[in-house]
């Protein structure tokens with residue numbers, strides 16, 4: 107038996123800011139979350155860094171290349187052993203398209219407040235608003 111505590115598996119989500127707006131993506135599944143909005147992302151694979159996972163997920167979901175930046179907002183515990191974290195993501199190339207979502211939206215601070223965000227992502231609203239209002 108090892109004394110080293112198991113680390114949580116991580117789900118990463120990307121906050122892409124451009125021109126005073128934030129990119130949101132509308133989920134298609136599961137049925138309970140379909141139609142609600144999130145920061146795009148997904149699960150970090152075994153032996154993958156969160157940074158590499160974010161780049162891979164956003165390539166798969168949005169057809170863009172991003173550079174993973176610093177964390178934004180709090181840790182969101184999804185379940186025992188699974189934590190959701192948001193990172194700033196800088197667009198390096200490509201124009202985001204919804205390969206995996208119903209649609210995308212670039213929102214300003216006021217619009218962010220009116221979007222039907224998934225509950226988990228609502229934890230980040232204060233920091234996202236602060237960043238949008240500073241842009």
Ligand code: C5P
Pocket residue numbers: 117118119139144145146147148149184190224226227
């Ligand atoms: O998108 P995916 O299903 O791979 O995400 C894994 C888990 O993380 C799901 O439970 C999903 O609802 C959650 N998630 C979230 N907010 C995000 C991205 C994922 O709550 N921005």
